[in-house]
Amino acid sequence: MPNTTNERRVISVVVMNESSVLARVTALFAGRGYNIESLTVAPIPNSDMSHITIETKGNARVMEQITKQLHKLIPVYKVIEHEEMVEKEMVLVKFPIAENLSDIAALAAAYNGGIVNVGKEMVVAQVADEPKRVKHFIEAAQRYNPCEIVRGGVVAIER
Amino acid sequence: MQMSGAQMVCEAIIAEGVKTVFGYPGGAIMHVYDEIYKQNGFEHILNRHEQAAVHAADGYARATGEVGVAMVTSGPGFTNAVTGLATAYMDSIPMVVISGQVPLSLIGTDGFQEIDAVGISRPCTKHNFLVRSLEELPRILKEAFYLARTGRPGPVLVDIPKDITVEIGEFKYPESVNIPTYKPTYKGNNRQIEKAVEAIKKAKKPLLYLGGGVVASNAYKLVRELAEKTQIPAVETLMARGVMGAKNPLLLGMLGMHGNYASNMAMSETDLVISLGARFDDRVTGKLSEFAKYADVIHVDIDPANISKLVDVDYPIVGDITQVLEKMIPLLEGVNPDRYQAWREILKRYDELHPQSYEDSDEVIKPQWAIERIGELVGEQAIITSDVGQHQMWAAQHYPFDRPRQWINSGGLGTMGFGLPAAIGAKRACPEKTVINITGDGSILMNVQELVTAAEYKTPVINVILNNHFLGMVRQWQTFFYEKRYSETDLTFQPNWKMLVEACGGIGYDVTTKEEFDAALKDAIEKDKVCFMNVAVNRFENVLPMVPAGGALFNMMLPPKIENNGEEK
Structure with missing residues (x-):
């Protein structure tokens, strides 16, 4: 019997860089009832x-x-589509400037990141790490009252 | 050579060897129609509705195996064509549909008759193109025909903005196609084929399960050779009727929801399913967990996505059926047909126990009788199209199909209104054949305007309306599963069929007796004009056997077990 449990998978798709190709891919997922948890797209350098x-x-x-x-x-x-993928995800988190900046910097550093922008009222931290660790970072960041979190979606490459 | 985009479209159609184009003009496609007026490389049939134009191109493609071509304008012209595209897509029919689009500068502005054609048609085409410059038009046209007919065939849409059809540029029709992302697999894997052959040699109760892919691959002779050499019995899907030939003793019949007893029992008891170009549709399998429960499965299909989609496959072979069978048949040289003798005898007993049958009547024409009678009178020289419903199932069950492409129907999508335009397409493609559309009093009114097309182009299509004054198939389900609440299925109010067809330039026959039936059919063939044979049939006749939706194939409702044949007479 095939495995019937729902597992998280990362699929890499190499496509011709032409108009509406992304629509074809996402419409396929929508039309056949498959889930998209995250999605990233970018051109492959020096190719079409x-x-x-x-x-x-x-x-x-x-x-x-x-x-x-x-x-x-x-x-x-x-x-x-297989299990042997190196996966990374990026996240940007905006915190109020009143929070403990050194704590936030230390936390971001622990997840291969740091503070990337400081404004009058806000500070922005960036982390790029394995998707699971990004999730942990976001959990840990909750105590510093983040006001906005933007995740980048997973990028992956074969080992 | 310098020419306009519109001319390029015509030149490409001619270069592809297309003899007939079906379509309907309009604003955005007018430049192309202007070029159609000037050329004489192909004929254009003006259907009276874009849906019908696409069905006609579809019928042309099904009758010949060649790519059918339809042409429509933007906006409503295109949206009307969508049902035709979806019909062809579900049945893997090679087709190119060319649609006009508003000029490039107007795209995205909600212009008059603008609609996102590539967006709408994405899930119902094999591929589609929005042409963005004149330079790419010749390549796109070439690729469209190539994609339509290669691999698993299907419809391809080419949406052309109006300004591109006016623009002048250099035309050189490409001789070859290079799509690096599209490489269908034709040759089956040798190792897999060998393994499948070993499985056939070891099996005790093998069964050939034949689908529309056999027709698409033009592989019926090889399939018959395989069956004859091994004496393995065969069942056909709705899309494969004619592959084995009705007289072939190895053919059990059609399987599935309205399959015959022996076919469905064979599938339930087989120990090795040899699936050739079939896709395990829910109307074929019934309850999946009970389907071919005791069998290993060999699945030959050109589309890898069909393999293990619904049923786990033990011997997957991706490839073209013709090429796979050319390798497989010699490997089966040593098989002793006696090996399956006991199995064939079991199936023979099943067929004797519950043959495909109906109770005939002297008082009223039974629809099954009408179909058998057409078979007796015109038989193998006819092409039979159908609409969708009871008449379609009766035709599939009772007509003696001798060859593939003799039976043309909307199998996957189940499109009412398909039969008449498809018959027009088939008759244009095969003028020497008698083309008969077996239809119902519900279906025929969808696209009834095509009577005018048939009359104008002297395309004598015989429409046999099996008239039960009901949307019969829905009525049948209401009888069986909805306690006879006939919600919106009673078609007692009807047009005067004779007047209707005569108003459109055809001939009408009202038929209530068997004698009238014979006389009308003979006269219709002689008169060689589009006609209606309005045949009053038994109102409450049911299509049997029937496997209720979601039930196991072996749990069939059989003719003698239904009291009073369903309803009061």
């Missing part, structure tokens, strides 16, 4: 391709279908 990284959830059969259906899209060149 783009790299789309999709974080999704589903059981083994759903994963197989997602992979095959993605591959069926005409502008899709390659679909990479």
